[in-house]
Amino acid sequence: MRRDNTFYSMLAKNAARLAGRPTAFNLALMILAAWLVSGPLFGFSDTWQLVINTGTTIVTFLMVFLIQNTQNRDTEALHIKLDELIRATQGAHNALLDLEELTQEELDDFRQRYLALAKGAREQRARGERDTGTPEPP
Secondary structure: OOOOOOHHHHHHHHHHHHHOOHHHHHHHHHHHHHHHHHOOOOOOOHHHHHHHHHHHHHHHHHHHHHHHHHHHHHHHHHHHHHHHHHHHOOOOOHHHOOHHHOOHHHHHHHHHHHHHHHHHHHHHHHOOOOOOOOOOOO
16 A cells, blocks of 8 residues: 655654644743743733744644644544445445545535435434334344
């Protein structure tokens, strides 16, 4: 199996790992504290304020892309795992594989079918019947 080893992919994964650690948070707190303490030294000037505003804007701008990359990878991996569970489960509907690629109207159709199934199952359960709805014998 080929791993995605592009520079951006490796950078995004490593940056996301590092940014999510307590050390990164503590470093950000120390930078913020140093900036606050330096306020009186610089007379709380516009330049002093610009330093923190510029720094946080740059970090936020870059982190948006890194976080989105990580989120996309995680979501894609999760969908593949769910698709495999559906594929491997006896009685599961293979039409549910790869739902994220369908149009909104097609998703709405599936949603309505499952809402109807859920309503029927709740009614069965209220009558004391089984609500599993699986095709396998009990």
